[in-house]
Amino acid sequence: MTASDGSHAPMTPMPLYTDGEPIADTKAPAGPIEARWDERRFNARLVNPANKRKLTVLVVGTGLAGASAGATLAELGYHVKSFCYQDSPRRAHSIAAQGGINAAKNYRNDGDSIHRLFYDTVKGGDFRARESNVYRLAQVSVEIIDQCVAQGVPFAREYGGLLDNRSFGGAQVSRTFYARGQTGQQLLIGAYQALSRQIGLGNVEMHARTEMLDLIVVDGRARGIVTRDLVTGEISSHFADAVVLATGGYGNVFFLSTNAKGCNVTAVWRAHRKGALFANPCYTQIHPTCIPVSGDYQSKLTLMSESLRNDGRVWVPKKAGDERPPNEIPEDERDYYLERIYPAFGNLVPRDIASRAAKNVCDEGRGVGPGESGHRQGVYLDFADAIQRLGRKAVEAKYGNLFDMYARITGEDPYTVPMRIYPAVHYTMGGLWVDYDLQSTIPGLFVTGEANFSDHGANRLGASALMQGLADGYFVLPNTVNDYLASGPFEKVDASHPEAVAAEEEVRERVRRLLSVDGDRTVDSFHRELGKLMWDYCGMERTEEGLTKAIDRIRELREEFWTRVKVTGGGEELNQSLERAGRVADFFELAELMCIDALHRTESCGGHFRAESQTPEGEALRDDENFAYVAAWEYTGTGEPPVLHKEELTYEYVKMTQRSYK
Amino acid sequence: MIPTRYRSSVFLKAAMAVTGAVMVLFLIMHMVGNLKAFEGQESFDAYSHWLRVVGYPAVPEGGLLWAIRIALTVSVVVHIASATVLALRARRARPQRYQTRKRVRQSYASRTMRWGGVIIAVFVLYHILHLTVNVIAPGGASDSPYERLVNGFQQPLVAVFYIVSLLLVGLHLQHGLWSVFATLGASSGRREPLLRGGATALSVLLIAGFMLVPVSVMIGWVS
Amino acid sequence: MNLTLRIWRQKGSEDKGRMVRYEVADVSPDMSFLEMLDVLNERLTLEGEEPVAFDHDCREGICGMCGMVINGVAHGPEVTTACQLHMRSFSDGDTIDIEPWRAKAFPVVKDLVVDRGAFDRIIQAGGYISAPTGSAPDAHSIPVAKADADRAFDAATCIGCGACVAACPNASAMLFTAAKVTHLGLLPQGQPERASRVVRMVDQMDAEDFGGCTNIGECAAVCPKGIPLETISRLNHDLLGSLSGADAK
Numbered sequence A: 001m002t003a004s005d006g007s008h009a010p011m012t013p014m015p016l017y018t019d020g021e022p023i024a025d026t027k028a029p030a031g032p033i034e035a036r037w038d039e040r041r042f043n044a045r046l047v048n049p050a051n052k053r054k055l056t057v058l059v060v061g062t063g064l065a066g067a068s069a070g071a072t073l074a075e076l077g078y079h080v081k082s083f084c085y086q087d088s089p090r091r092a093h094s095i096a097a098q099g100g101i102n103a104a105k106n107y108r109n110d111g112d113s114i115h116r117l118f119y120d121t122v123k124g125g126d127f128r129a130r131e132s133n134v135y136r137l138a139q140v141s142v143e144i145i146d147q148c149v150a151q152g153v154p155f156a157r158e159y160g161g162l163l164d165n166r167s168f169g170g171a172q173v174s175r176t177f178y179a180r181g182q183t184g185q186q187l188l189i190g191a192y193q194a195l196s197r198q199i200g201l202g203n204v205e206m207h208a209r210t211e212m213l214d215l216i217v218v219d220g221r222a223r224g225i226v227t228r229d230l231v232t233g234e235i236s237s238h239f240a241d242a243v244v245l246a247t248g249g250y251g252n253v254f255f256l257s258t259n260a261k262g263c264n265v266t267a268v269w270r271a272h273r274k275g276a277l278f279a280n281p282c283y284t285q286i287h288p289t290c291i292p293v294s295g296d297y298q299s300k301l302t303l304m305s306e307s308l309r310n311d312g313r314v315w316v317p318k319k320a321g322d323e324r325p326p327n328e329i330p331e332d333e334r335d336y337y338l339e340r341i342y343p344a345f346g347n348l349v350p351r352d353i354a355s356r357a358a359k360n361v362c363d364e365g366r367g368v369g370p371g372e373s374g375h376r377q378g379v380y381l382d383f384a385d386a387i388q389r390l391g392r393k394a395v396e397a398k399y400g401n402l403f404d405m406y407a408r409i410t411g412e413d414p415y416t417v418p419m420r421i422y423p424a425v426h427y428t429m430g431g432l433w434v435d436y437d438l439q440s441t442i443p444g445l446f447v448t449g450e451a452n453f454s455d456h457g458a459n460r461l462g463a464s465a466l467m468q469g470l471a472d473g474y475f476v477l478p479n480t481v482n483d484y485l486a487s488g489p490f491e492k493v494d495a496s497h498p499e500a501v502a503a504e505e506e507v508r509e510r511v512r513r514l515l516s517v518d519g520d521r522t523v524d525s526f527h528r529e530l531g532k533l534m535w536d537y538c539g540m541e542r543t544e545e546g547l548t549k550a551i552d553r554i555r556e557l558r559e560e561f562w563t564r565v566k567v568t569g570g571g572e573e574l575n576q577s578l579e580r581a582g583r584v585a586d587f588f589e590l591a592e593l594m595c596i597d598a599l600h601r602t603e604s605c606g607g608h609f610r611a612e613s614q615t616p617e618g619e620a621l622r623d624d625e626n627f628a629y630v631a632a633w634e635y636t637g638t639g640e641p642p643v644l645h646k647e648e649l650t651y652e653y654v655k656m657t658q659r660s661y662k
Numbered sequence B: 001m002i003p004t005r006y007r008s009s010v011f012l013k014a015a016m017a018v019t020g021a022v023m024v025l026f027l028i029m030h031m032v033g034n035l036k037a038f039e040g041q042e043s044f045d046a047y048s049h050w051l052r053v054v055g056y057p058a059v060p061e062g063g064l065l066w067a068i069r070i071a072l073t074v075s076v077v078v079h080i081a082s083a084t085v086l087a088l089r090a091r092r093a094r095p096q097r098y099q100t101r102k103r104v105r106q107s108y109a110s111r112t113m114r115w116g117g118v119i120i121a122v123f124v125l126y127h128i129l130h131l132t133v134n135v136i137a138p139g140g141a142s143d144s145p146y147e148r149l150v151n152g153f154q155q156p157l158v159a160v161f162y163i164v165s166l167l168l169v170g171l172h173l174q175h176g177l178w179s180v181f182a183t184l185g186a187s188s189g190r191r192e193p194l195l196r197g198g199a200t201a202l203s204v205l206l207i208a209g210f211m212l213v214p215v216s217v218m219i220g221w222v223s
Numbered sequence C: 001m002n003l004t005l006r007i008w009r010q011k012g013s014e015d016k017g018r019m020v021r022y023e024v025a026d027v028s029p030d031m032s033f034l035e036m037l038d039v040l041n042e043r044l045t046l047e048g049e050e051p052v053a054f055d056h057d058c059r060e061g062i063c064g065m066c067g068m069v070i071n072g073v074a075h076g077p078e079v080t081t082a083c084q085l086h087m088r089s090f091s092d093g094d095t096i097d098i099e100p101w102r103a104k105a106f107p108v109v110k111d112l113v114v115d116r117g118a119f120d121r122i123i124q125a126g127g128y129i130s131a132p133t134g135s136a137p138d139a140h141s142i143p144v145a146k147a148d149a150d151r152a153f154d155a156a157t158c159i160g161c162g163a164c165v166a167a168c169p170n171a172s173a174m175l176f177t178a179a180k181v182t183h184l185g186l187l188p189q190g191q192p193e194r195a196s197r198v199v200r201m202v203d204q205m206d207a208e209d210f211g212g213c214t215n216i217g218e219c220a221a222v223c224p225k226g227i228p229l230e231t232i233s234r235l236n237h238d239l240l241g242s243l244s245g246a247d248a249k
């Protein structure tokens, strides 16, 4: 296939995609990179306090990105309506983040700086992120920590009473702030409390157990959303002067992932269908240290903190099909493959590299754990050396809670039997395309957190998603939303507006359709099948052949879904099958776009590994000449070829180099 | 209208704790006083008399006793009133019961505070009618409190009722004494085992002390 | 293994519920409790029956969404969340009773799903530190003794699951409320609002129709995050202190 016209002749008559206009401007100010954010803030127009009260902003999502945005916008004086599908805003998926949050505080005096965090992030993202955005992220990171501490987030401290830091995800400086293994929880509770305060004061109207099912666009501007009350089933519309989507990532397209069960693409996908471009959908992060799948019934995968790799040694038997229990395999018949292949970084190589290496040894038939020989998906993470070196006590103090969690889930004792780990889908770098202001291609629609295509490029470094979500919500968005709203006032819209009526009707029709199929397969059975397909062909390693096959199969499966899915119960009640069915239906459409994006990007970069594009040693090989751009896709219809818009990426401050961890 | 903060469940509980503590103080005194029964009738009756004339004439006759009685009455009323309000709240708080229920930590004592309390109240009523007001006279009336007591306990039914009630009081206190500290905000993770141990020890001591009298009468040590 | 489940089925908050018996075959000991329910639900769906509604999201014990009383104990026989309970804690042939949290303040929405909005309203009443964005001083301007920070953290790990209420014979929300009071009250940043916070949170707790606490301790025994009972004493201390304090509203 050729990149220029995207035609995939002669197999499929229709091209997979077509090329569109490049994206000309991301709205980042010119000038020295250190001054850009200041400049943007200074030039942003302001809204008179008296007028703010009359303006409404909808914030969909209450994770780090959404809760921080909701609280801050309300503090500024806007009337905010906030939404989440869980029963409480405190339960957003951000709560599950374990490791920590980065900030360029340089409290350790170990050479960290805003510039270094910026540099590491651009490089870590394999040169597929925007310099201006990343620089701003690094700048703002410092304020995030101050803000969180003021709210009472109990970060780890040292005996002197000052904050502790650790190094994380292969960084050479200690810039990660953490709260034991529950950093995401503590940060989210902080943001949730700030949001709760505003709810209590009447500035935020909270709608929990409410799912956004469509976006209302009037005169080209985002002016509202259509929601379904998950308890009563009532479908209604909410109107506003601006809409913020902070609905998180879409890793659940793979069915099995470390994401919460409810994580979905629906809100974002609906906005995409209404005209917002979707950028880099194929960039998926696979986390190397998760507990392996144990059976067909498995419903989700659990992450074991990356910090385990600081002391655990990863190995598999040298011989394929070795059936012996780990403790009976002598030292010289073990392959500590990460230490062997990457002697400099050893067990601490970045996530994408560790993940792929695990896949490779399992593909060679050297995987471990239960299951048929040759199909075992797992590698050992062995603490025997650490226990011998540091003593069981010390290991317990450091990792006790993780070991307990592992023991609870697997029923094995990691102190005596090596842990088994395997990579799992963890984070999605793709998302709705946004400009420097975090505004999508639909004016008035802002996208923050994991839902936007983000500042991470093709790979996200550990501890930087939390940073980005809070940067967006606490510091970036309030400024840029001000600027947008200052261009108002906009015409009043209410439920009688034809666009609103049409959007609501479309949602109702979809619900009716899902309930009326009454087929013979459950929603989950479709979701599992789609997930397996995506994992096999659009997972850790992608090939042209596999992706092409996947696209065809996804289309068939989607057809089958709409004729065979069975959703019991009604629409006017709490109906969890119906909720899932709607989400899976959108995953089908997204999955196709992910594969198209992965197919068109014939290079390997970050979380996207094309088998056709590797160095002789089997490492990812970028093609900067042809692919140093953001791929932003325009929707043209279900199963219709999307239009590709390219945003060129230029690097003025960080020189593009090939990543190497040998 | 009472400001909300004085109607809060925490405040009501504090009122119970304070009144409970007052009653406990009385009980300690009372138990020690009762031991005079072993010094014989005179000593016991003298003590009873002393209770009524102590401080005279600085305090009117029966002054101390009345002071105690007033404090006790107020305590009992406040204690029972708070217990009732809290019990009603708890009842309302769970209109639908569990089909299956298993207890994890709660002790028998903590679970029987309400029923135990009510039975104790009934006992105290009976006890006062019996020994103070002298309107019921199991085993024979007498002007001497000592004789009333001995006569009473020689009736096995009376003795058993006393003993059962005492056990209930012990149970109530085993939980209640620790609870006072927790309710008044003086418990902590480190102190908790100590407080619980102390509560148990004091309850056992107290009840053992009380128990001595009816048991001795029953087995004929005191007659 | 094969199990008999008796599950509380209730169509809506206004309906009367009842226990319904189901047989589930071939349960693997490695399944989580919720995965076992998934298996049942898949079957019910194919049989045209409505699956059992239950709340869940993270399935790793941190969001606090899942929650059910399993054989009479909140979150079941292990001290963890229902999603982290595994079937190896049961044996072949067992009968397992599953009920929703029961409390007036947590009305049943459907089957095992309850509405825990009362917890959110307790937090809204004062469970925060007022620190509007942008107003924060440098993080290091307020040192916190490590011991205080650690204890604050211990209390802050509450996941808002509601097991404490479900287990308390009085259906009291004291442990949940006390955990927040303790978390914020131990930190220097939390001092200015310390007295008013506790008063407002306790008032809200009472207004939500939770029962009062009688120090029974069942809550702490089932709390999946091990929130200690002493937090309740701490709340009591702060509340009684606030009655004489000037700061209370």
Ligand SMILES: Cc1cc2nc3c(=O)[nH]c(=O)nc-3n(C[C@H](O)[C@H](O)[C@H](O)COP(=O)(O)OP(=O)(O)OC[C@H]3O[C@@H](n4cnc5c(N)ncnc54)[C@H](O)[C@@H]3O)c2cc1C
Pocket: A060, A061, A062, A063, A064, A065, A066, A083, A084, A085, A086, A089, A091, A092, A093, A094, A095, A096, A097, A098, A099, A100, A101, A183, A184, A210, A211, A212, A213, A246, A247, A248, A249, A258, A259, A260, A263, A264, A266, A267, A303, A426, A427, A448, A449, A450, A451, A462, A463, A464, A465, A466, A467, A469
């Ligand atoms: C196990 C795990 C560990 C992690 N550890 C780290 C770490 O250590 N450091 C780090 O930096 N990052 C980590 N991450 C990544 C990070 O947690 C997430 O990327 C980040 O929290 C996403 O935040 P968010 O606010 O964008 O979205 P989320 O927290 O996912 O919130 C999404 C919100 O949107 C709502 N929502 C979604 N769809 C709809 C809809 N249709 N209608 C209405 N509401 C909707 C949800 O209710 C929710 O409130 C981890 C991720 C996982 C899975």
Ligand code: HEM
Pocket: B027, B030, B034, B048, B049, B051, B065, B069, B072, B120, B124, B127, B128, B131, B132, B145, B149, B162, B166, B169, B210, B211, B213, B214
């Ligand atoms: C076996 C144990 C007990 C004995 C022998 C005993 C004996 C007595 C006697 C003799 C009196 C009358 C004193 C007087 O009027 O001079 C008395 C009064 C009283 N006792 Fe007891 N008692 C016992 C246990 C208890 C217990 C367990 C309680 C409370 C729980 C209690 C509460 C009282 C009260 C409230 C009075 C009335 C005090 C007053 O106002 O005069 N007694 N008791």
Ligand code: HEM
Pocket: B013, B016, B017, B018, B019, B020, B021, B023, B024, B027, B076, B079, B080, B083, B110, B113, B114, B116, B117, B118, B120, B121, B172, B173, B175, B176, B177, B179, B180, B181, B183, B184, C214, C215, C216
């Ligand atoms: C008269 C009827 C009584 C009733 C209905 C009653 C009921 C209760 C109840 C419901 C509690 C709270 C349970 C708890 O804290 O766990 C309680 C606590 C207590 N009671 Fe009683 N009680 C009664 C009498 C007494 C008596 C006579 C005494 C003292 C001798 C007493 C001492 C205490 C103490 C010390 C507490 C602990 C207070 C606290 O919890 O902080 N009670 N009682």
Ligand code: SF4
Pocket: C157, C158, C159, C160, C161, C162, C163, C164, C165, C175, C176, C179, C219, C222, C223, C224, C225, C226, C227
């Ligand atoms: S205190 Fe424990 S049981 Fe109660 S809500 Fe918090 S975590 Fe759950």
Ligand code: F3S
Pocket: C167, C168, C169, C170, C171, C172, C173, C174, C175, C212, C213, C214, C215, C216, C217, C218, C219, C220, C232
């Ligand atoms: S069980 Fe209930 S009575 Fe208090 S100590 Fe716990 S809230």
Ligand code: FES
Pocket: C055, C056, C057, C058, C059, C060, C061, C062, C063, C064, C065, C066, C067, C081, C082, C083, C084
């Ligand atoms: S599902 Fe999140 S705690 Fe159980």
